[in-house]
Amino acid sequence: MKKLTKLLTTAAIATGLFAGAASAEDMRIALVVKALGIGFFEAAAKGAEEAASELGDVEIIYTGPTDTTAEGQIEVINSLIAQNVDAIAVSANDTDALVPTLKKAMQRGITVISWDSGVAEEGRQMHLNPSSNPLIGNMIIKLAADELPEGGQVAVLSATTTSTNQNIWIDEMNKVMSNYPGVEVVATVYGDDLADKSYREATGLMQSYPDLDAIIAPTSVGIVAAAQAVVDAGKVGQVNVTGLGLPSEMAGAIESGASKSFAIWNPIDLGYSATMIAYHLSKGDAVAEPGASIPMGRMGEVTLDETNSGAMADPFVYDASNIADFKDIF
Amino acid sequence: MSLAETQQTAARHIPDRLTTPLARTFKSWESLLLLVAIGIFILNSFASPYFLNAWNLSDATFNFTEKAMIAFAMALLIIAGEIDLSVASIIALSSTAMGVVMQAGFGTPAIVATGLVTGLLCGAFNGVLVTRLGLPSIVVTIGTMSLFRGISYIVLGDGAFRGYPSEFAWFGQGYVVWVITVELTIFAILAVIYAVVLHKTNFGRAVYAIGNNATAATFSGIRVERVKFILFLLTGLMAGLASVCLTSRLGSTRPSIASGMELEVVTMVVLGGVSILGGSGSIPGVVIAAFVMGLVTFGLGLLNVPGIVMSIVVGALLIGVIALPRIYQNLRRS
Numbered sequence: 001m002k003k004l005t006k007l008l009t010t011a012a013i014a015t016g017l018f019a020g021a022a023s024a025e026d027m028r029i030a031l032v033v034k035a036l037g038i039g040f041f042e043a044a045a046k047g048a049e050e051a052a053s054e055l056g057d058v059e060i061i062y063t064g065p066t067d068t069t070a071e072g073q074i075e076v077i078n079s080l081i082a083q084n085v086d087a088i089a090v091s092a093n094d095t096d097a098l099v100p101t102l103k104k105a106m107q108r109g110i111t112v113i114s115w116d117s118g119v120a121e122e123g124r125q126m127h128l129n130p131s132s133n134p135l136i137g138n139m140i141i142k143l144a145a146d147e148l149p150e151g152g153q154v155a156v157l158s159a160t161t162t163s164t165n166q167n168i169w170i171d172e173m174n175k176v177m178s179n180y181p182g183v184e185v186v187a188t189v190y191g192d193d194l195a196d197k198s199y200r201e202a203t204g205l206m207q208s209y210p211d212l213d214a215i216i217a218p219t220s221v222g223i224v225a226a227a228q229a230v231v232d233a234g235k236v237g238q239v240n241v242t243g244l245g246l247p248s249e250m251a252g253a254i255e256s257g258a259s260k261s262f263a264i265w266n267p268i269d270l271g272y273s274a275t276m277i278a279y280h281l282s283k284g285d286a287v288a289e290p291g292a293s294i295p296m297g298r299m300g301e302v303t304l305d306e307t308n309s310g311a312m313a314d315p316f317v318y319d320a321s322n323i324a325d326f327k328d329i330f
Numbered sequence: 331m332s333l334a335e336t337q338q339t340a341a342r343h344i345p346d347r348l349t350t351p352l353a354r355t356f357k358s359w360e361s362l363l364l365l366v367a368i369g370i371f372i373l374n375s376f377a378s379p380y381f382l383n384a385w386n387l388s389d390a391t392f393n394f395t396e397k398a399m400i401a402f403a404m405a406l407l408i409i410a411g412e413i414d415l416s417v418a419s420i421i422a423l424s425s426t427a428m429g430v431v432m433q434a435g436f437g438t439p440a441i442v443a444t445g446l447v448t449g450l451l452c453g454a455f456n457g458v459l460v461t462r463l464g465l466p467s468i469v470v471t472i473g474t475m476s477l478f479r480g481i482s483y484i485v486l487g488d489g490a491f492r493g494y495p496s497e498f499a500w501f502g503q504g505y506v507v508w509v510i511t512v513e514l515t516i517f518a519i520l521a522v523i524y525a526v527v528l529h530k531t532n533f534g535r536a537v538y539a540i541g542n543n544a545t546a547a548t549f550s551g552i553r554v555e556r557v558k559f560i561l562f563l564l565t566g567l568m569a570g571l572a573s574v575c576l577t578s579r580l581g582s583t584r585p586s587i588a589s590g591m592e593l594e595v596v597t598m599v600v601l602g603g604v605s606i607l608g609g610s611g612s613i614p615g616v617v618i619a620a621f622v623m624g625l626v627t628f629g630l631g632l633l634n635v636p637g638i639v640m641s642i643v644v645g646a647l648l649i650g651v652i653a654l655p656r657i658y659q660n661l662r663r664s
């Protein structure tokens with residue numbers, strides 16, 4: 001028995017040594033996030049680990065500062081440069097402040113990409129956006145139209161009249177309206193990203209348009225307020241609330257049925273794709289240049305535009321089937 | 331009686347202190363801290379193969395140089411019984427002012443001058459409120475902490491100043507020789523200046539006197555308010571200088587720049603053995619504390635220890651280094 005234990009221990013140590021030797025040759029990819037302890041980024045790290053186990057010879061260093069400061073991220077990146085990691089994939093706290101440090105990293109032969117929150121062009125090789133404006137514009141109307149096979153009336157509850165993102169998404173939505181015959185946008189109102197004003201605007205919509213079938217809110221504040229307004233008006237089942245929202249805030253609306261589905265980027269996919277891209281760029285079997293395509297494993301390929309940035313995918317759809325898995329993440 | 335005999339009787343030793351200077355040096359705070367620093371250095375060299383590399387160590391100095399510049403002036407201020415919690419906000423305001431001047435098309439000398447003068451003005455503002463109106467410095471500077479950064483936010487909103495001239499990058503990204511950075515050189519020069527001012531001049535003695543007993547200092551003819559005002563000016567100026575370095579290193583200005591740095595500066599000063607109640611402390615202590623904090627954060631960074639754990643370690647280090655001598659004393663007494 002004692003001998004067996006000894007043998008097993010020796011074997012275990014040997015395996016450990018071999019594993020150690022193998023990991024020394026692993027490619028080390030650092031996933032640098034805005035700050036540690038944020039559910040969204042913890043989920044992205046999960047995706048990165050998934051990519052690493054798929055690739056096999058990759059070690060993920062998940063790191064970031066305690067607060068969302070550029071200075072903190074620079075300290076972290078400096079220590080990664082010192083460790084001579086193979087690649088850095090960063091979600092930046094500051095578009096410009098990280099540039100000098102990241103330039104230094106690239107000079108020392110480290111692959112640098114940004115994801116989620118980008119770095120100015122000269123400070124990275126490419127940037128991965130979670131999605132693109134046309135994809136988001138199409139997704140928000142598609143979510144509403146999928147529940148309305150016969151067509152119907154929908155209204156938009158946006159943020160402020162000057163919110164750049166929301167205005168672009170609504171523009172993109174209007175461009176593809178012809179793909180959804182029978183669906184009609186009857187009004188666009190603005191809740192200013194304030195919970196109470198959004199609530200009043202949503203209530204107003206249901207009074208002005210008694211036959212309203214759906215409210216599209218491409219803002220995380222508006223979508224929650226609209227869902228509450230629908231519940232309070234007793235119109236669950238008649239008016240479907242959809243758009244862009246956070247799973248943690250929308251879990252209640254999905255349970256009550258006020259919202260059948262909504263969309264937002266999936267942080268797991270984002271961490272996964274960023275890792276895949278960093279891997280291929282560092283390995284040298286893909287290059288970051290305008291027009292190039294870089295493989296992202298199960299997420300397909302990303303095509304870079306003239307600023308070397310690309311969009312990962314359609315926003316991810318959340319509904320009753322998967323909300324439970326995501327509501328604790330972000 | 332011969333001359334030699336008289337000298338012999340006069341040379342009878344009467345101790346004017348209880349311990350010899352040598353023994354005092356060994357028992358001092360600075361030597362304890364130096365031991366900690368050396369210990370951390372050795373631990374780091376064993377823990378990570380990347381630690382003992384001139385370029386990496388050079389990069390690591392950025393973890394403390396800017397904070398230490400402010401810490402010198404802050405040490406004097408705390409020794410004199412006052413404190414300035416607005417330093418990080420002064421950095422933000424100075425940086426914003428430099429950005430405005432840069433956008434107006436001025437060159438590097440004007441940008442640097444603006445940064446320093448803004449710091450000086452902020453320091454003067456704090457100083458006037460404390461010394462003229464007699465308000466407690468902790469209250470005044472908590473107020474100006476929000477005020478100064480608030481102005482930056484009004485000017486910049488969620489925008490940023492970028493496009494500083496390339497010569498301006500020299501302060502935060504330049505090297506004097508080999509791996510010795512410009513910031514490290516400024517840090518070293520300031521360390522010498524502050525050590526001389528605090529330990530070798532009348533002004534330095536006045537700072538200690540005020541911290542120990544401001545009333546007694548007044549009656550000894552020290553112009554207490556004036557000394558304090560000068561210390562606030564100095565602290566402001568150092569924050570302005572740190573702002574020049576940090577802005578140059580980042581190459582851009584955002585109103586959130588240097589947020590939370592005031593507490594790290596105070597931590598550095600206290601770790602350096604300066605009594606938070608005033609009256610005692612030394613510049614060598616602050617210098618070693620700067621290295622200790624820089625080495626700890628860099629060493630842990632190399633091991634990819636999360637920042638949350640890192641701040642726990644720095645906190646534990648602070649309490650440990652302060653508590654250990656006290657515990658040792660208590661043990662010896664009982």
